[in-house]
Amino acid sequence: MRVLDRDGVLNRERGDYTYLLDEFEVLPGVPEALALLKENGYLLIVITNQGGIAKGLYTKDDVMACHRKLQDSCNNLIDAIYFAPSHPNYSESLSRKPDSLMLERAIAKYDIDTNYSWMVGDSLRDLEAAEKVGVRSVLVGDKYSAGTYPLQVKDMWEATQL
Numbered sequence: 001m002r003v004l005d006r007d008g009v010l011n012r013e014r015g016d017y018t019y020l021l022d023e024f025e026v027l028p029g030v031p032e033a034l035a036l037l038k039e040n041g042y043l044l045i046v047i048t049n050q051g052g053i054a055k056g057l058y059t060k061d062d063v064m065a066c067h068r069k070l071q072d073s074c075n076n077l078i079d080a081i082y083f084a085p086s087h088p089n090y091s092e093s094l095s096r097k098p099d100s101l102m103l104e105r106a107i108a109k110y111d112i113d114t115n116y117s118w119m120v121g122d123s124l125r126d127l128e129a130a131e132k133v134g135v136r137s138v139l140v141g142d143k144y145s146a147g148t149y150p151l152q153v154k155d156m157w158e159a160t161q162l
Contacts, residue, residue, distance in 0.1 A: 001110065001117040002037050003103060003130065006048035006081075008122030008141050009156055010070060019050075019058035024066045026073040029157035034077045036160050043110055044078045046070075047102040047129070051087030060085065080106060097121075098128035107133060120159045124149070138162060 007013045012025040034044060046067075052058050067081050082102040086093035094101040107114060119130030122141040127149065130137040138159045139149040146152065153159050 001106070001112045001114075001135075002042040002044050003106065003117065003119040003135060004044065004046050004078075004156075005097075005119075005121040005123065005126045006046050006070075006083075008143070009120055010046065010074075011066075013122065013141070017052040017057055019052060019062040019066060021062075021065050021069060024069050026070060027156065029155060031074045031077075033156045033160040034074050038077050043112070045106045045110075046078055046081040047097065047106070048081070048083045049096050050083045050085050051090075051096070053085035054087040054090040080109075082106060097123075098125035098132075100129045100132040103129055103133045103135065118159075118162075120156060 004010060007018050010026060010030050011018060012027055014023060018024055037044060050063050053060060053063065063083055071078055082105060084093055084095035084102060086096050106112065114134040117135045119126060119135050119137040120140055121127050121137060122143055127137040127139060139152040140155055140159050151162065
């Protein structure tokens with residue numbers, strides 16, 4: 001299994017909430033990276049915090065529209081997408097990363113062997129969630145300085161090469 005964060009890993013991180021369809025941009029190399037992972041037998045699971053729902057900034061339908069666009073852009077290679085609509089200022093949830101409930105649900109549903117699984121995230125909270133369930137991780141992007149995490153690469157394509 002390859003667990004993938006959404007914003008900053010699969011689509012462009014906007015610094016604010018990404019929920020408008022015309023602003024949802026799949027990053028270069030992502031469709032090719034996902035295709036390579038599928039060719040190598042990986043189950044692809046996306047887990048994403050979507051706290052803007054709890055804040056009333058956007059709706060579940062907005063999130064689902066972005067996920068349809070993501071699937072369309074990636075030839076429907078993603079096997080499942082989990083999202084946590086809560087936000088700590090509005091509603092508590094064990095699903096929201098850095099907690100691991102979304103990962104635990106995917107592991108249980110798909111009978112995943114965590115010894116052969118990876119998490120790709122652009123935030124340390126993504127990697128904390130993976131660590132809680134025994135999944136190895138890779139940090140992508142430029143939010144953190146080099147050397148912040150043992151496995152740290154530029155983007156999803158480079159993470160796929162690991």
